[in-house]
Every structure is written in structure tokens, then in C-alpha cells.
Amino acid sequence: MADTTATANPEDGVRRRDFLDIAAVSAAGIGGLAVVYPLVTQMAPSKDVLAASSTEVDVSGIEPGQAIKAVFRKQPLFVKRLTPEEIAAAQRDDNAGLRDPQTLAERTKEGHGDILVTMGVCTHLGCVPLGAAEGEVKGEYGGYFCPCHGSHYDTAGRIRKGPAPTNLEVPEYEFTSETVIQVG
Amino acid sequence: MSFPWARQYEPKNAVTKFLDEKLPLPRLVYNAVGAGYPVPRNLSYFWNFGVLAGFFLVVQIVTGVVLAMHYAANAQVAFATTEHIMRDVNWGWLMRYAHANGASFFFIVVYLHIFRGLFYSSYKAPREMIWLLGVVIFLLMMATAFMGYVLPWGQMSFWGAKVITGLFGAIPLVGEPIQIWLLGGFAPDNAALNRFFSLHFLLPFVIAGVVILHIWALHIPGSSNPTGVEVKSESDTVPFHPYYTAKDGFGLGIALLAYFALVFFLPNALGHPDNYIEANPLSTPAHIVPEWYFWPFYAILRAFTVDFILPAKLWGVIAMFASILLWFFLPWLDKSPVRSGHYRPLFRKFFWFGLIPAMIVLFICGGAPAEEPYVMLSQIATAYYFIHFLVILPIISSVEKPEELPYSITEAVLGSDKKMVKGENAEPAV
Numbered sequence: 302m303a304d305t306t307a308t309a310n311p312e313d314g315v316r317r318r319d320f321l322d323i324a325a326v327s328a329a330g331i332g333g334l335a336v337v338y339p340l341v342t343q344m345a346p347s348k349d350v351l352a353a354s355s356t357e358v359d360v361s362g363i364e365p366g367q368a369i370k371a372v373f374r375k376q377p378l379f380v381k382r383l384t385p386e387e388i389a390a391a392q393r394d395d396n397a398g399l400r401d402p403q404t405l406a407e408r409t410k411e412g413h414g415d416i417l418v419t420m421g422v423c424t425h426l427g428c429v430p431l432g433a434a435e436g437e438v439k440g441e442y443g444g445y446f447c448p449c450h451g452s453h454y455d456t457a458g459r460i461r462k463g464p465a466p467t468n469l470e471v472p473e474y475e476f477t478s479e480t481v482i483q484v485g
Numbered sequence: 486m487s488f489p490w491a492r493q494y495e496p497k498n499a500v501t502k503f504l505d506e507k508l509p510l511p512r513l514v515y516n517a518v519g520a521g522y523p524v525p526r527n528l529s530y531f532w533n534f535g536v537l538a539g540f541f542l543v544v545q546i547v548t549g550v551v552l553a554m555h556y557a558a559n560a561q562v563a564f565a566t567t568e569h570i571m572r573d574v575n576w577g578w579l580m581r582y583a584h585a586n587g588a589s590f591f592f593i594v595v596y597l598h599i600f601r602g603l604f605y606s607s608y609k610a611p612r613e614m615i616w617l618l619g620v621v622i623f624l625l626m627m628a629t630a631f632m633g634y635v636l637p638w639g640q641m642s643f644w645g646a647k648v649i650t651g652l653f654g655a656i657p658l659v660g661e662p663i664q665i666w667l668l669g670g671f672a673p674d675n676a677a678l679n680r681f682f683s684l685h686f687l688l689p690f691v692i693a694g695v696v697i698l699h700i701w702a703l704h705i706p707g708s709s710n711p712t713g714v715e716v717k718s719e720s721d722t723v724p725f726h727p728y729y730t731a732k733d734g735f736g737l738g739i740a741l742l743a744y745f746a747l748v749f750f751l752p753n754a755l756g757h758p759d760n761y762i763e764a765n766p767l768s769t770p771a772h773i774v775p776e777w778y779f780w781p782f783y784a785i786l787r788a789f790t791v792d793f794i795l796p797a798k799l800w801g802v803i804a805m806f807a808s809i810l811l812w813f814f815l816p817w818l819d820k821s822p823v824r825s826g827h828y829r830p831l832f833r834k835f836f837w838f839g840l841i842p843a844m845i846v847l848f849i850c851g852g853a854p855a856e857e858p859y860v861m862l863s864q865i866a867t868a869y870y871f872i873h874f875l876v877i878l879p880i881i882s883s884v885e886k887p888e889e890l891p892y893s894i895t896e897a898v899l900g901s902d903k904k905m906v907k908g909e910n911a912e913p914a915v
Binding site for chain 2: 344345347372377428
């Protein structure tokens, strides 16, 4: 033990060499993380996927009781014009002890209470619920029925039965004219 | 490691002598699966499935590499290149059907392998590590098979990818970012298909690596056997080669007959017709189901329909993963010192009249639509499944009175081995 800067007895106090150990291991650890980070994040959405566009949908051709499927960010979007009976059914259930409480008015735009715009993506595991196209099963609550695991949505697209945790998502959208909506 | 009476490798000519001094690979093979590896003499046909699983892993790797020479992992053309393989590539139809049905056979033999282990408690000391590595292999197999099924980019491919990655989306807070990271986007598309191809190629080689560890771990204590009594003397064993190479070869012949009967005459019997419809991101088929080998676990996932503290969706995901992860704890849940179900009257009853019927119900419900009575049946079966492993097994292992065990494997086979044991090493070798 010719070097005298460290204490002669290794048992008392921290040696500078211990600090070197920690510094070396830390530097190697940071280096390792710097290698892992790009290897992991390369899998996150790439720039072209993130360049999310907005979609315009013309709602003038939709008859009451009819729905159309549009595409928004590569996922289906349901635009439905409700019949007076469907609106009545939805309003009647506004306070019916829902799993994800929301009134029909909160899910539509003022002045356009009959236009229901939702993602066509079941909030359980992402299947497209049935009920938008003609002749499809609408489920026990007259709205949508997801065939994958049996989730039932009511006429306002609210979850009523089955494994899905939340209502069908209402994306951000606005009416750019009386008949056209811009989504996103 | 092996028993002291194992035959020793003796290089005979100049080449094998040269090799044995420099790289004793022939010695390794001789000691692992050759005449140098003594195996219990009483193994039944239920002990064939390990070799068969290894065989189907090789089938999948070989046909898989072949298919990758003709398949393109791009959402625009993936479905078309699969049809190109079927129509244009020489023997392409055979390669594709062999690979698709090979996955089914891989799972058939692995399920029989697992339930052999469950009945004969092959997971018990000193074989815990073999079991744990086996569960790892099973998890890797499921991930690999899932990603392989996505590649043809049919309707089942697409919606299976959406639902399975959606499972991760159920995790609180970090779930949605994880799902988006897995998919490389907001829904399955090119990015997802491309990476699933890469990983589907990689994982079988990881499986092969874990299989090597699995066999290595097996060769430390040696094979279990239908009595569950450990090897005591040389008369309990026969050399692996030629006795079990021949028996495994015979079993392989039977398995190949069944496999090629399916590949040639019923190639689509185990598949789903909807996967011959190209992926449509705007429409989910009215009745989507996973491949048959996932049905029991799919039924567990769907059995949870009511929120209870956590959302039903998360419960389903937790239960599905837990149903397999709890196998990791099996060696410590079953405390009975007796291994074989043959000598455990209570265990035997719960195995044949509890666990097996529950698995059959889960299997049927997983393939059926999410309607009554299937939902209720899968709830009951799911409850039994967990109660069986977490409650019944620990309790019966402490209250059960086992039947009398044979003194040795030889006695179990020949009636008595008192004379034979005389003068031989009567101590357990390991």
C-alpha cells in the first residue's frame, strides 16, 4: 500500500477507488440505457404514421335510423342519424345508472342532437361493433353489439352490458357547415 | 450427470479419438440420447410427447424458413403472396399447409406433454426447473403462434392482432402507450405486420435455446416414470438407445400418419374460413375466434363480465395471464410427497372429474359465441380452474392417504426385484 491518499485501513471510510468503481459501473449503465432506448423506441409509431390527418364527412345523405362508416386515422368512424324513437330511448336512460355516465346531449353537438358521431371501436379490445350497417344485429339496447366478446351499446353508443369499460369514444369534431363535419 | 452404471463412450477409430480429445461432441450425444443415457424401463406412451414436440419444432422452423423465402410482410401484398405460395411456388401449397397444421400438431403434442406432467406430477422435486423452463417454452410458443397467424393478413389475422394487442391496452395508465408501441400505430397496419414477421422469425430460435436448457435440466435427475418412484438400481433402467430411440421412432410414425392425413385430406379443418377473406379494418367478422389451441384461455378472458373494484376488462386479462403464470408455482402448491397420480386416489378423482372436464368446458366455450349458456359455463369452469390449483391441490396434498407404492420400478414391472437388487447399488444414484 504505497499510495497514501486512501486510508491505510480499508475498513474505516470510503476509498477513492470505491468511487471509481461506482463511477465506472454508472457510466457503463448509462451507456447500456443509451443503447436500449433507441432499440425500444424504434417500435413506437413512425413519423408517417403520426402525421395524422383530419377527415371530412358529409352527413346530408344520412337518413334517420341510418349510419355510415367513415375512416379516421385508419380506424372506423360511425356517423349515425338517430330516429326520434332512438333519441327518446337514449334520453330516457340518461339517468339509468350507467357504467360510464353521460347524457345524450353530452355526446352530441348542440343543434344537431340527432347526429351521433363515435369511433367504431369497441372500448373492450378494439373490434368494430355491429349495428351501423343495414341488417346488422344492434344488441339488446338497440345501438351497437360487439361480436368479439358480447358488449352491448345503447342508441347513444353508451356501454350497457358486457366487458367493455367505457362508452364508444366521441372524437373531437365540429360542424363546418350545416351538413359537413370535420373530424380531428 | 447420469447413473454410475451408464455405459461409457469409447472412441474406436482415429477420427473419433481425435475428436474426443479436441471437441467431444460425439461423447455429448452418446451421453445425452445414446446408449450412455439410462432411462426408466417402464415409460408409457405418454412419455413420447417430448420427442414429438421437438420434432414439430423442427418441422415449423424448416417449413417456416421456406415460406419466408416467398412471403412479403407488407399489408398491400401479404395476403396475395400467401396465395402466390399456394398457387405458383413449387410445392408451396404443401409447405403452407404443413406449417399451418404443424402449429396445430405442435400444440396437440405439447398439451398432451403438459397434462402428462400434471397427472404424474413431473413438476415435483427434483424436476422443478424442467417444469419452469417448460412453462417458459409454452408462453413463447403462444406468442410465436399468435404472430404467425397474423402474417397472412386475413380477417382473423387482423382482428386477432387488434384484440391480442388490446389485452395490453387494459393495463391501467401505461396500457394504451404499450399497445401503440406494440402496433407502431393506432391500429394494426404495415408497421405491426412488419415487426410481427421479424419476431415470428426470431422467437422459434429462442424456443430452441430454451428447449436445450429444458433437456439439460431433464438430464440432471433423469426422466420421471409412471410410478413416480426414483431409479434405484441398474435393473430399473435401460439405455436410451436403442430402446427409446426405437419406441420414440414408432410413436413418431403414428404421429406423422395423423399429421399427413390432416395435411393432405383436411388441411383447413382446424383453420377458420374467415382467414381466406382479406383483412378489412372497417368490419369485424360476426363471430371471431382465435385458433383452437387458444380457446381455453380465450374462454377465461371472456368469463369476466362484471366490474368488481377493477374493470371487467382488466380482470379478464389478469385471469388469462394468471391461468398460465400460476403453473410457475405448481411445484410449491402441490406438497404431496407422492408423485404419480396412480397412487393418489383423491388427486386422481379431482384430476379426471374436475380439472379435465373444466378444461373441456373452457375449450368448448372459447370456440363458441359470447352468448348464454357459454358465458355462464365458462365462468363456472374458470372458477373451478383456479380453485383446483390454488385451493384443492394444496388441501388434498395434505389430507390425502396415498396408496402403497412399489419398492422400485423393477418391482412395479416384474412383481418383485428382491433378488435382483442383491449385490447391486441399491442407493439412489443422484
